[in-house]
Amino acid sequence: MSATADFAAALPRVLGSRTVQRGVLGMVLLVAVWEGVARGFALPAYTLPAVSAILVNIVDSWAVLAPAASYTLTESLLGYGVGSLIGIALAGLITLVPRARAAILPVATAINSVPVVAWSPLILLWFGIGIASKVVMVALAVSFTVFLSALAGFDRVDRRAADLMRSFGAGRLSVLWRLRLPTALPLIAAGMRVSTVRAIIVAIVTEMLGAYDGIGWVIYQAVLQVDFVRVWSAIFVASAISLAFFGLVSFCERRLIFWT
Amino acid sequence: MPVATHHKGSSEPASGAAAPEFPAAAVPPLLDLRGLSKTFGAVQALGNFTATIQPGEFVTVVGPSGCGKSTLFNIVSGLEEPDAGGVVRFQGASVMAADLLGRVSFMPQRDLLLPWRTVIDNAVLALDVEGAPRKAAREQARAMLPEFGLAGFGDQYPSQLSGGMRQRVALMRTFLFKRELMLLDEPFGALDALTRTMMQRWLLDVWQTHKRTILFITHDVDEALFLGDRVIVMSARPGRVKLEQKVDLPRPRPAEVVISPEFIRLKRTLLEAIEEEAMKSFLAPGADGATTTEVR
Numbered sequence: 001m002s003a004t005a006d007f008a009a010a011l012p013r014v015l016g017s018r019t020v021q022r023g024v025l026g027m028v029l030l031v032a033v034w035e036g037v038a039r040g041f042a043l044p045a046y047t048l049p050a051v052s053a054i055l056v057n058i059v060d061s062w063a064v065l066a067p068a069a070s071y072t073l074t075e076s077l078l079g080y081g082v083g084s085l086i087g088i089a090l091a092g093l094i095t096l097v098p099r100a101r102a103a104i105l106p107v108a109t110a111i112n113s114v115p116v117v118a119w120s121p122l123i124l125l126w127f128g129i130g131i132a133s134k135v136v137m138v139a140l141a142v143s144f145t146v147f148l149s150a151l152a153g154f155d156r157v158d159r160r161a162a163d164l165m166r167s168f169g170a171g172r173l174s175v176l177w178r179l180r181l182p183t184a185l186p187l188i189a190a191g192m193r194v195s196t197v198r199a200i201i202v203a204i205v206t207e208m209l210g211a212y213d214g215i216g217w218v219i220y221q222a223v224l225q226v227d228f229v230r231v232w233s234a235i236f237v238a239s240a241i242s243l244a245f246f247g248l249v250s251f252c253e254r255r256l257i258f259w260t
Numbered sequence: 261m262p263v264a265t266h267h268k269g270s271s272e273p274a275s276g277a278a279a280p281e282f283p284a285a286a287v288p289p290l291l292d293l294r295g296l297s298k299t300f301g302a303v304q305a306l307g308n309f310t311a312t313i314q315p316g317e318f319v320t321v322v323g324p325s326g327c328g329k330s331t332l333f334n335i336v337s338g339l340e341e342p343d344a345g346g347v348v349r350f351q352g353a354s355v356m357a358a359d360l361l362g363r364v365s366f367m368p369q370r371d372l373l374l375p376w377r378t379v380i381d382n383a384v385l386a387l388d389v390e391g392a393p394r395k396a397a398r399e400q401a402r403a404m405l406p407e408f409g410l411a412g413f414g415d416q417y418p419s420q421l422s423g424g425m426r427q428r429v430a431l432m433r434t435f436l437f438k439r440e441l442m443l444l445d446e447p448f449g450a451l452d453a454l455t456r457t458m459m460q461r462w463l464l465d466v467w468q469t470h471k472r473t474i475l476f477i478t479h480d481v482d483e484a485l486f487l488g489d490r491v492i493v494m495s496a497r498p499g500r501v502k503l504e505q506k507v508d509l510p511r512p513r514p515a516e517v518v519i520s521p522e523f524i525r526l527k528r529t530l531l532e533a534i535e536e537e538a539m540k541s542f543l544a545p546g547a548d549g550a551t552t553t554e555v556r
Contacts, residue, residue: 097333161372167337168386168437169362178388259375259417 006255046228064218069237072207072214074197075131076245079138083199084141084192087146095154095180096172108144116141120206129210134203141202142195149191153184154249186260190255196245204238215241290315290441290473292349296342297498298331301462305331306342314473315440318467320476320484322530323494323502324538329477330369333445336408337366351440362390365439365472369446371430373418379405379429380414386437401436407466408432424455431463435470444476448483460486461515468512481530482518485509487538491526493533496541503533 031051037043038050045053058065094101094134120137127133157180165175207216215238222230289312296309304327313319325327335348338360342348346366348355350363365386373382381388383404384397405411408428418426421430434442448456460483467474478484484491485507493503507526509517517523 028293080329135286157374160368160370161374163334163339164366164368164372165385165389166339166361167364167366175390179374182374259419 010251011099019167043139046226047081049229052235053229054232054236057229058236061230065215065233065237068213068215068218068234069241071131071242072200072203072216072238073245075134075207075214076138076203076241078131079135079203080142080199082135083139083142083195084146087143087148087191088150090143090147091150091154091184092176092181094151095176109149111140112144116202117205120209123207124210129212133212134206134214138199138202141198142192143200145195146188146191149187150184153187154180156182156187186257189249189257193246193249193253196249200238200242200245206249223226288352289313289349289406290317290351291336291475292347293336296332296335296346296348298328298335298340298342298346304498306335306500308500309346311492311501311504313472313473316471317424317547318474318476318487318489318532319490319492320478320490321492321494322481322484322534323499324496324534324541325479326541327494327497327537328444328499329494332494333366333475333477336360336441337364337443338362346542349480363439363441365434365437365442367430367442367444367447369449371426373426373429375418378415378417379421381427382418383432383436385433397436399534404432406437407469409462411519418475424451424459427451431466435466435472440473442472442474446473446479447475449478456483457515463487464511464513476477481527481534485523485526485530486513486518491530493530493537495536496544502537503530505530508543518532 003181022054034048035051038053043049049057116137119140120133123136123140124133124148127136154176161179162175165179204215204216204219206216208214208220211217211220215234219231222228222234224256256257291313293309293311296306297304298306309328309332311319321329322331331340335342335346335357335529337355341357348357348360350360373384377385380398380401383401384392384394385399387395387400402414405414408431409433410425410428413421413425421429427450431444431447434444448459451459464487475489476484488507491503491505491507492501493505494500495502505526509520509522
């Protein structure tokens with residue numbers, strides 16, 4: 001695919017940029033200080049393990065971490081996809097049927113006026129300990145953000161452009177598809193980009209409250225076994241997943257929305 | 261020859277909104293507007309506007325800013341209904357304005373090109389809306405590129421084009437939406453003088469090969485005279501027909517026609533009528549073109 005080729009071509013340029021170099025430098029400094037403090041003060045592993053110890057642990061427990069990571073990633077991606085679709089579809093519905101706005105908007109806001117995590121006991125009760133409850137939680141968290149940004153995007157359309165489409169005989173659906181959706185794409189994409197990190201967080205937190213697998217479950221188990229190095233390993237892996245997900249979505253956004 | 265009736269200058273306050281005495285009504289008019297009014301809240305944009313357009317005619321409309329030109333176009337393109345009492349007849353039948361949606365080819369002031377579509381795909385937008393097969397539509401548009409001075413630019417995006425080229429893409433989009441009546445709302449208003457002159461000459465060529473009926477808004481008297489078979493001068497708000505002036509300059513019109521005595525004579529007549537109205541709209545409370553943008 002040309003997308004992967006482009007991605008590969010973009011890598012050296014990205015790595016060569018000054019911002020990225022500074023970012024890497026910051027990371028290296030942080031790791032160095034962390035390593036120095038942990039080793040220098042001979043802190044016990046349950047207070048703060050050394051970075052090197054964590055990295056070694058990641059390699060050692062790869063057999064546990066890798067499937068857990070892929071489990072969490074699956075939940076997040078599924079929930080992310082479902083949630084994004086729901087958000088865009090609801091915003092589209094409101095745009096097509098303006099009367100639906102008064103019915104949908106207050107309900108959506110009410111559901112989202114409490115932290116999403118507050119719903120997790122109920123969602124776990126209704127959808128079980130398996131993957132379904134995590135997907136639902138992630139979808140819930142993602143859909144609202146995407147919904148709001150899509151709605152703002154659909155409303156942002158130039159009225160004169162919409163009038164022009166109407167003069168060509170276009171109906172509401174045609175205007176939505178040919179004009180409003182592309183106009184809204186930059187905002188929708190921004191909402192989706194912000195939602196990536198949120199998706200992973202919600203998946204992990206829900207796993208910690210009840211699951212058979214996943215990074216959150218690994219963390220929970222490790223805490224029970226007082227294995228804090230394992231906790232750190234899981235956190236590192238989760239962080240890496242988040243960054244990769246965010247980077248991938250940002251990359252798709254830049255490629256897809258070339259006109260802004 | 262009918263020009264002779266209008267003869268010689270003087271601000272002869274126009275044959276006005278009275279029934280136009282245009283050529284032998286052998287052919288029924290394509291568009292027949294009778295007594296159109298439009299009120300927005302406290303503002304009356306149009307007041308008793310009456311005019312007819314013959315098939316194949318190029319009619320230009322001039323008037324002071326804020327005289328309701330755009331409101332007139334919004335009605336004829338179907339976007340807005342006139343107040344009760346006005347009659348719109350199109351191709352011989354009385355219609356609601358909304359019935360005209362999709363039947364009149366409308367080009368607004370701004371080019372309104374979609375930045376995510378290439379030149380070709382912008383040009384075929386109306387065909388796309390109609391559900392025409394995309395491949396055939398694109399081929400048709402591609403064949404028209406040279407005529408519109410866009411050869412080799414078919415796959416560019418609007419952001420890569422100059423103002424004049426963007427306007428030509430918008431015109432191409434309007435021409436490709438094959439309707440007998442085309443409404444052009446100050447299409448060259450945003451262009452520099454030189455480009456504008458080129459575009460006017462080019463538009464006449466295109467009009468003569470494609471044989472459409474054009475209703476063209478402008479606030480430039482030279483443009484109105486150079487292009488039109490007939491010029492309609494609108495009054496200050498509420499807009500009505502102040503003067504209808506037949507333009508009998510021979511076609512094809514060379515660029516030098518603008519310095520011919522006949523052209524100058526017609527221009528004087530029009531300017532007098534327009535200035536009178538511009539002064540009115542300038543003095544009218546809260547109606548000066550600088551602070552109130554044209555009522556739509």
